Amino acid sequence: MxxxxxxxxxxxxxxxxxxxxxxxxxxxxxxxxxxxxxxxxxxxxxxxxxxxxxxxxxxxxxxxxxxxxxxxxxxxxxxxxxxxxxxxxxxxxxxxxxxxxxxxxxxxxxxxxRYTSHGVLQNVIDKFKELKLKPIIAPELEFFLLDRQRDEDGRPLPPISPVTGARDKNTQVYGIAELDDYAAFLRDVKAAAVAQNIPADTAIAEYAPGQFEINLHHSDDLIQACNHAIELKRLIKAVALQHDFDATFMPKPFADLSGNGFHMHISLYDEAGNNVFANGEDLGNDTLRHAIGGLSATMEEGMLLAAPGANSYRRFSPECYTPLHPSWGFNNRTVAMRIPAGPDAAKRVECRVAGADANPYIYLASLLSGIYLGITQQLEPGPVTQVNAYKEFEPTLPLTWDAAIQSFEEAKLLPQVLGxxxxxxxxxxxxxxxxxxxxxxxxxxxxxxxxxx
Missing domain, CATH: 3.10.20.70 (Glutamine synthetase, N-terminal domain)
Known part of the structure; x- marks a missing residue:
């Protein structure tokens, strides 16, 4: 009522x-x-x-x-x-x-x-209320535009450029020409997002033909932020159809191209509005280190929540910006938990493991569970990574669906918070x-x- x-x-x-x-x-x-x-x-x-x-x-x-x-x-x-x-x-x-x-x-x-998408996240949010801390998040979602026609074997094809009339074949990460080619589609996505009050802003061309990333504004209303992520996915698929494309958030639609990721930026604030990760140093303070320690300790257990399906694990390969080890570092895109460069007031951790098929409520709940456990139990992460994490560490995360299911089935830490x-x-x-x-x-x-x- x-x-x-x-x-x-x-x-x-x-x-x-x-x-x-x-x-x-x-x-x-x-x-x-x-x-x-x-x-x-x-x-x-x-x-x-x-x-x-x-x-x-x-x-x-x-x-x-x-x-x-x-x-x-x-x-x-x-x-x-x-x-x-x-x-x-x-x-x-x-x-x-x-x-x-x-x-x-x-x-x-x-x-x-408690076992529903909203319920499991609300349960974890309540844990942070007990600590008098407020998480703030910003999701980033990658997706492919596809030709609505398939090849002779039924496999997807990259889109045909509305400008050149040729099928996209090139990878031009951050390419402005690629944004220009699909400007009409991106304009209509933006207009629909405005009409639905979805705070989406930055659009970039990603590491494969027809691949894009759209970012959502940071928010302290975690349920609403996940609502926006779900609404944005529906919106993108619908607007793509209007432009005679398909849009997919499938993690790995093409064997020889990069996959679709789902990155989550997380910071923590106290009741006075202070960022509790910030201390003027690149790597932040003890609270941030413990938060990353919790994320590291629960990453193997929670892999199934970040990569929930069979296709999810085709994303993971060396040198593809898909983490294979619970590594962390400052301004380093080869790690699983990246502390981005920027002003100290915006000190945060970017979690880079998930595929775009992850349920945002559940994935966020798993990340916050790790942070909660890390802070309350003062867990320590491994050594900070300053070089290429793919060269420095052997893979330790479960990189097959079977292994991830087993890790989740044997989990000891995450059930303490997720229920x-x-x-x-x-x-x-x-x-x-x-x-x-x-x-x-x-x-x-x-x-x-x-x-x-």
């Missing part, structure tokens, strides 16, 4: 909107929900609408994972869903006047369920997905073994 004025103001300002998408973000970061008409949307704001609890047992294909205990074994019960504040927005790319609103699933006390209920549900989904994945026989296997075995 407390958000009803927000709805009433929206309805008054948008009398032509008759279609509302109510969106839940499942544990894979996939958008699920219901489409309501104007007469039905008020119910969401007055009392909530019901959705199956098994929504959060969905695997990547949308099938319910029975091992979670959220599906048919326990009756596949419905739970109420409530609107997320400030997420009711126009959908500017829709063919008819439409709106969208994010929602979260709650228990009988109206609290977000055993969330860890159980997430693990069961990934175990089920792995089983499905290994049941497929690839064309490569037929090519290699059908005749010669």
């Amino acid at each position: 407390q958000l009803l004025p927000e709805l009433n103001a929206f309805l008054e300002a948008n009398p032509d909107v008759n279609q509302f998408d109510v969106i839940l973000v499942d544990l894979n970061g996939i958008l699920r929900g219901k489409r309501l008409d104007r007469n039905a949307i008020t119910k969401l704001y007055k009392s909530g609408i019901l959705m199956p609890r098994s929504t959060f047992a969905s695997d990547i294909e949308g099938d319910t994972t029975d091992g979670t205990g959220l599906g048919i074994r326990t009756g596949d019960i419905d739970c109420p869903c409530l609107p997320v504040a400030n997420s009711l927005k126009i959908v500017p790319w829709a063919h008819e006047p439409s709106a969208q609103v994010l929602a979260y699933m709650v228990d009988e006390d109206g609290e977000a369920l 055993s209920e969330f860890c159980h549900v997430f693990l069961q989904i990934k175990l089920a997905e792995r089983q499905k994945f290994h049941e497929f026989i690839t064309m490569q296997e037929y090519d290699w073994y059908l005749r010669h075995a």
Whole structure:
């Protein structure tokens, strides 16, 4: 009921909107929900609408994972869903006047369920409130534009430049000409972001043809920042279709090109508004060192949360700016935890492991869990890296899906903060997905073994 004025103001300002998408973000970061008409949307704001609890047992294909205990074994019960504040927005790319609103699933006390995307992050945020500390984050997301046509084997192709008419083949990181070629697309992304009040700013051409990165402003409203990341992904895909492209956040769509990453900048402030990482030195103070120590200590356990799918692990290779070891350093892009150069008041750590397929709520929750444990237990990181981390360290992170699943299954630190209920549900989904994945026989296997075995 407390958000009803927000709805009433929206309805008054948008009398032509008759279609509302109510969106839940499942544990894979996939958008699920219901489409309501104007007469039905008020119910969401007055009392909530019901959705199956098994929504959060969905695997990547949308099938319910029975091992979670959220599906048919326990009756596949419905739970109420409530609107997320400030997420009711126009959908500017829709063919008819439409709106969208994010929602979260709650228990009988109206609290977000701890094993849901919103719930697990809120649980970690509450830990920092106890420390009287406020995290501030800034997400960066990479994606590819693709030709809507596939090659003869069904594989994706880089886009055809709207300016030259030729298929993109060159890698021009930070290239201005590449931004010019796709200026119309980027302009419409910006316009849609403004219409949806998504604070996206910097766009850069990345390390592969048709690859871009868009950054979100730093924010101390962590739930809202993750909402914006989810909304931005939907927006980019929709605007790409309007320009006759596909957009993908798949971590590694091309074997011979760089992958799509998801970097997260994190700083911490006290109640007086002081950056508690800053002390005038490049490497920051003890608090920052302990935060990085916690990130390092939990990185192996949390790899599955940063790289949740089979394709995620194709990103990781030497010299590709994808960390292979929990290294850290100042102004060094070869490390997993980078302290960027800049003013002391903006002292922060950039976490560089995740792929763009990571659920932002869950990935952020895992990072903050590491920082929380590092600060409260005064954990120490390894030696600071001043050179190429790929040359200095042997890989120690789990670099296959199987290894990451095992590391998460055996985790001791992260469940202390994320909660055993969330860890159980997430693990069961990934175990089920792995089983499905290994049941497929690839064309490569037929090519290699059908005749010669």
